[in-house]
Amino acid sequence: MARMKFLCDAxxxxxxxxxxxxxxxxxxxxWGVNRRRVVVLxxxxxxxxxxxxxxxxxxxxxxxxxxxxxxxxxxxxxIVLHDKDLCIGCGYCFYACPFxxxxxxxxxxxxxxxxxxKCTFCxxxxxxxNSDAEYAKYGRNRIAExxxxxxxxxxxxxxxxxxxxxxxxDIYRQRVIRRGGRPQTWGWETAYQS
Amino acid sequence: MCGFIKDKTPKAVARRKRIVLTSxxxxxxxxxxxxxxxxxxSGLSAQAAAEEQTNPRANYWRAVRQGNxxxxxVMGQETNTLIQNGGQNWRQWRNGPVANISPWFLALVLLxxxxxxxxxxxxxIEGTLSGRTVTRYNVAERVIHWYVAILFIILTITGLSLxxxxxxxxxxxxxxxxxxxxxxxxxxxxxxGPFFTVGVVLAVIAWIKDNIPTATDWQxxxxxxxxxxxxxxxxxAERFNAGEKVFVFWLGxxxxxxxxxxTGFMLIGWIGEQMRATMQLVNVIHAVASIVxxxxxxxxxxxxxxxEGALQGMTRGQVSEEWAKQHHDLWYKQAKKG
Numbered sequence: 001m002a003r004m005k006f007l008c009d010a011x012x013x014x015x016x017x018x019x020x021x022x023x024x025x026x027x028x029x030x031w032g033v034n035r036r037r038v039v040v041l042x043x044x045x046x047x048x049x050x051x052x053x054x055x056x057x058x059x060x061x062x063x064x065x066x067x068x069x070x071x072x073x074x075x076x077x078x079i080v081l082h083d084k085d086l087c088i089g090c091g092y093c094f095y096a097c098p099f100x101x102x103x104x105x106x107x108x109x110x111x112x113x114x115x116x117x118k119c120t121f122c123x124x125x126x127x128x129x130n131s132d133a134e135y136a137k138y139g140r141n142r143i144a145e146x147x148x149x150x151x152x153x154x155x156x157x158x159x160x161x162x163x164x165x166x167x168x169x170d171i172y173r174q175r176v177i178r179r180g181g182r183p184q185t186w187g188w189e190t191a192y193q194s
Numbered sequence: 195m196c197g198f199i200k201d202k203t204p205k206a207v208a209r210r211k212r213i214v215l216t217s218x219x220x221x222x223x224x225x226x227x228x229x230x231x232x233x234x235x236s237g238l239s240a241q242a243a244a245e246e247q248t249n250p251r252a253n254y255w256r257a258v259r260q261g262n263x264x265x266x267x268v269m270g271q272e273t274n275t276l277i278q279n280g281g282q283n284w285r286q287w288r289n290g291p292v293a294n295i296s297p298w299f300l301a302l303v304l305l306x307x308x309x310x311x312x313x314x315x316x317x318x319i320e321g322t323l324s325g326r327t328v329t330r331y332n333v334a335e336r337v338i339h340w341y342v343a344i345l346f347i348i349l350t351i352t353g354l355s356l357x358x359x360x361x362x363x364x365x366x367x368x369x370x371x372x373x374x375x376x377x378x379x380x381x382x383x384x385x386x387g388p389f390f391t392v393g394v395v396l397a398v399i400a401w402i403k404d405n406i407p408t409a410t411d412w413q414x415x416x417x418x419x420x421x422x423x424x425x426x427x428x429x430x431a432e433r434f435n436a437g438e439k440v441f442v443f444w445l446g447x448x449x450x451x452x453x454x455x456x457t458g459f460m461l462i463g464w465i466g467e468q469m470r471a472t473m474q475l476v477n478v479i480h481a482v483a484s485i486v487x488x489x490x491x492x493x494x495x496x497x498x499x500x501x502e503g504a505l506q507g508m509t510r511g512q513v514s515e516e517w518a519k520q521h522h523d524l525w526y527k528q529a530k531k532g
Contacts, residue, residue, distance in 0.1 A: 017267055037268035039276045041258060049254070051276060062285050068356045069373045070364060086373040088380050090356070095473045096281040100272055110384045111462035190259075190277060 002164035003078040004121055005192065007172055007185060008052045012159035015040050015050035019151035019160055026150045027139025033103040035119040036151055052151070052160050055080065055101035055119035056191035063093035063102060079121040084137045089113040098190050122149040272470060284474035292478055293357065296485045303489040307496045314425065317501045319516050326515045328529050330507035338400050339508055342393035345386055350488050352379035357481060384462050391455040398447050404433040405443040410524065411436035433525040441490050450487040454480060
């Protein structure tokens, strides 16, 4: 069984934010919610690097560990999903997540946040695949359609890779061999245990 | 040289002894010191390697791993931080010591109180009741007490549901059943919290003048903790005894009240901006302080129920004169004087 992973090649990412836009459009995520973001480090100085980051679908997911209602589950593909019908919007997953992935549609008085939203690796949620209910809550389920996440598919420089971890690692390894230098499998030590 | 060993003159013997001892000392020193030479070698070579191999890019990612920030076009809270490490520490603290030790603490409190009841039973009013009563709490005081008490119980149930519900209530209520309860709990907890703080402030205002520590209080503790542990002892007490002063008022209302209220306001975003590092710390403090407070209040409720005639003071406002003389003699004298 494939183990789905994201990898952003910092040597290639040009901070075009197409992944962010593609994700917002594909899943019709509400205002203020961004399932993916691009962070530029050392902006405007030599050595500037950009990284596209979203939920990394961790092996031992901290969000799932701290959720008071236990609404997270990991699919057979290693994708971490959550059940919005169970979510109480407490914010704990956001406190625990290393990547700042969980998002909330509101932030009002008395700490009311609404149901958490995050990257689903384009795999929807617990409701029936490609149903209207699934689309409304979690966005499109491209995995069920046999497609990979749109952010990576859209990436103009193929900096963002998404798919079976072994294949992603192979592609990246070939790149590193060709261009020389050291691999920077960004975030993998934090996210994945194998 | 074959005569060497046979040479038994004292001078030669001493010389041989010296040679043997010196060789042995050198041997021993070598055994101890030579292996340490490895450290010298590896130390020097590691230093050289570090000088050679400092990879600016690797250092760069190390810095990212420490949570430094960059620029992002995406608006939102802390979106410019690539990785934050605090979450993992918070997870370990919350799911570890907080979730594992606190049930034992609460169980120990309840067990001690049960044991106290078995050993000591109800603390009865000695002598016969004359039927004369004395006013202990006026209406305002009673309203404040029950306002705070009811909110405390609601906040305890909802708060503990959020901390332990996943382990305890999901097996009973099921996932969606518990989710509904947790949703209701978090709303109730967040909305009632500030009202509870108002009650705590009112309670402090109402009773601070009767809770100033005096010399009598020390004596109260010395005499079998006010006779709770030692039967038949009734040390002097003012309107509030030393136990009430220390645990219920100063530690409870003042210290824990302040900690729980301030951290609670931070958690719902009334103080500060709900930054992750703050939330992680504050969540643990709020939980631990609340659980200590719950333990204290368990004792408070127990003593209110196990002391015959005490509850009437808070329900009807009146206590029997015998109860007053027995438990709060100094206050009784004051109250009689006018």
